[in-house]
Amino acid sequence: MNKSLILFSLILILIVSCKKKDDAIPRKTTGAINTISVIIDDQLWNGEVGDSVRNKFASPVIGLPQEEPLFTINQYPVKLMEGFMTDSRNIIVIKKGEKNNFEINKDQYASPQNVFHISGKTGGDIIAIIQKHSPEIIKLIRKTEIEECQRINKKSLLDPKIITDKFHINLEVPTSYQYVIQQENFIWLKKEIISGNTSLLLYQVPINALKKGNNLVTSIISMRDSIGGLYIHGKEPNTDLITEEAYAPYFFKIKLDGKVAYETKGTWELKNDFMSGPFINYAIIDEEHNRVLVLEGFSYSPSKEKRDLMHELESIIKSVKIIK
Template sequence: MKRIIVLFLFAFLIVSCNESNQNKNQLLSESNGKINNVSIIIDESLWNGEIGDSIRKKFAAPVDGLPQEEPLFNLNQYPTKVFEGFARRSRNIIIVQKAKNASFIEKENVYAKPQKVFVIAGKNNSDIITMLEKNAPQIIQQIKAGEIAENQNRLKKSLISDKKIQDRFGVSINIGFGYKYEMVKDNFLWIRKEFSTGYNSLLVYEVPIETIEKDNDIIGNIIKMRDSIGKEYIHGVLPNTWMITEEAYAPYLFETKIQERKTYETKGTWELKNDFMAGPFVNYAIKDTKNNRYLILEGFTYNPSKAKRDLVLELEAIIKSVTFLK
């Protein structure tokens, strides 16, 4: 009987805690901030010294794969004493402070929702910098994931039909308003969104597994695949021009997972053969063993002399919304 009572009380406490957290989340206001913006809560004396330098080095480092240098995140610094109002409702917050002991704490939905709050503390500058060095990769990963999710939530507010994708490739993708089908083939789709200074493009196609894995030269095979697709489908306005992988620099290659499937992520720069147009691309080759293929989802951006980081992130958010239907 005692054991039953204890279990009942334990279950009651869990339910009560869950209800308390749900009620708290319902009372929280919506977080704010532009994509890839991070609020840094730190006193001026620390921000203007070696700690601030360490923060900028980690969180404002250049983004891989962009033709012009752009920071990983836009950093907005606020002194601790004025941490209120707009800053308190920021979607991404990093608090850096002096304390008796070195520590790192990660919290969610503290002042608003959705929100990630990271607290880094130390008794001196050396302690704080050590904690920053140790935990920066985890913080960056969490913020990136949150910004992808935020992008996806914004896209869901107004989606275009992905029936053409479903019918041809057996997957569903959330594609936001403004994108239109530029080219529709049995085995290839080009979807594009135009804006005043350029455009975003999404490509969907598939290749046999050996196309990517032949001779174990993954990056070389992906470049050959991209260049052949560009020559066949992605042409410029001028005669004899088509999209290729930039020849001067090798793209970045990472191994990751999408929908629990092995995926090769390639980031680099595209250019038009025999022309001067260029921009960043991100290519995801998702291994689909069941259907003996790699599903290729690629996004590329053309926005000359303008920022491209957030445009590429939007394409990543679209691609990572993919769901396999068969």
């Protein structure tokens, strides 16, 4: 009997230990890329507070030829904040409370996860909090979604040798992309999709090729147009890829892999043709290798949404690591 008691006790300890171990492992988040679950009662959602949320988090993405929301928003009443909604990567909880408060909780219900708690005494107080903290919220959600896309890409990556040997970089490109052109200082990779294709360009130019000051944007546009003239054409003669002149591109100075980089977003077109679409271009100032390293993504998907296509390209480009 003592042996049976000892055996029972050991089994019980093992079960409890396993349960504690399982409890310590956070649930994995689920859901589509660039999606936010907004937990808010219908009364607030259908009024000015809801309008404020939509204006901030569903505003048009810059650089796309058609209007598409920054994030896809799914709204749920507060009483339903259970189950699959708590597995979302990005959750914004909005409600009236006894005090005005803004709080960010990381991995509160699952991982990786951002949970933003917003409460205010009045609807006006809630709107003021949303206005104040929306840039911070958007920045954190975008970072999380880039990392999630990179995590998905890592499941199946192209052999990096060709890219590494040519450009002295590590770049996480999924196996869904295939090489179209390989030259000494230029690579074109393309992924075919049901509605068209997405492309990734890699090339480098001498570091003095970019003119500083007011001519910087013009210099980058001229550079990418010259690359299009050399390598990317339509089926008919004189149909090179160029930057669409009708819309001024968006331009930002950022850091990429710790180096100064210039981000340009706009629309491309084929000269004397009807094909067009969005592009995102990063010109990285790499003084160590005395060059400007250019990584560009563009998509062709007529009449289809392009937000997530461009997000994938941005995620690939932002995985770059320059080898010293």
